[in-house]
Amino acid sequence: MRKPAPLAFGHVSILHAIADGSRFGFDIMDATGFTSGTVYPALDKLESLGYVTSKWEDPRRARRDKRPPRRYFDLTDAGASALAAALTRYKNLKPVSLAAWRVRPSEG
Amino acid sequence: MSKRARNDSEGRHAERSLLTLLLAVIDAGRWLAPPSRRREWRRQWRADIWHESRWLDREAPGIGPRATLVRRTAGALRHAFWLRLHVRSLEMITHDLRYGWRMMLRKPGFTAAAVLTLGLGIGANVTMFSWVDAMLRRQLNGVPGFSSSPRLRCR
Numbered sequence A: 001m002r003k004p005a006p007l008a009f010g011h012v013s014i015l016h017a018i019a020d021g022s023r024f025g026f027d028i029m030d031a032t033g034f035t036s037g038t039v040y041p042a043l044d045k046l047e048s049l050g051y052v053t054s055k056w057e058d059p060r061r062a063r064r065d066k067r068p069p070r071r072y073f074d075l076t077d078a079g080a081s082a083l084a085a086a087l088t089r090y091k092n093l094k095p096v097s098l099a100a101w102r103v104r105p106s107e108g
Numbered sequence B: 001m002s003k004r005a006r007n008d009s010e011g012r013h014a015e016r017s018l019l020t021l022l023l024a025v026i027d028a029g030r031w032l033a034p035p036s037r038r039r040e041w042r043r044q045w046r047a048d049i050w051h052e053s054r055w056l057d058r059e060a061p062g063i064g065p066r067a068t069l070v071r072r073t074a075g076a077l078r079h080a081f082w083l084r085l086h087v088r089s090l091e092m093i094t095h096d097l098r099y100g101w102r103m104m105l106r107k108p109g110f111t112a113a114a115v116l117t118l119g120l121g122i123g124a125n126v127t128m129f130s131w132v133d134a135m136l137r138r139q140l141n142g143v144p145g146f147s148s149s150p151r152l153r154c155r
Helices: A009-019 A025-032 A036-049 A059-064 A077-091 B003-032 B035-059 B063-106 B108-140
Strands: A052-056 A071-075
Touching (some): A036 A052, A071 A077, A071 B035, B035 B063, B063 B108
């Protein structure tokens, strides 16, 4: 079986935010700092890859609270494995000196 | 009515107007989403905007968070375009297949002629190349020096 391609940084950030407790689009935007035009397509993509699953809130409960039901996202086992693999990949990056580029501390 | 109460009332009215406007943008923008995802797209965005607006009402006064909400609502249109580009291909294939099948059923004479033409064409080609293969190419395998001949060797 073909090994799945490594996830892009944006997708890893979104999986990380979901694993950290963010469950819906606006929450994930707040956690990652990405725009809605990035987060929502990425959630659809991750769901099609099987890394994320979504569930609509019980409409009866929402109706009782007089509000529209929300769509909640959660990690799947495959998503958790992909996130763990990506975090290991980033952890293995060796530190490099950026002195030649005169990086200011706030940017570093 | 005191000045503060009047300001609160005007603020709530502006808040409701903003929410109504943003929900109207979503309602209008739903036509950008592909038909198979339109209903879910609209439902998800309306719910998220509604909840965010209510949360801003309670927790975040000021123009800044509202501007962010407007920007985020604009991202819904990008999401709809993305769905249109990525969901469309599969929908188009199934749409074309269904259309082709309906046309075949509607014009059986044309369908029979097309199938017969294709069948005869494929059959004639298979027969001809099988004959060439059996009579010429395989018989030449027995000729000494055939495989090493530079003029007949397949590259």
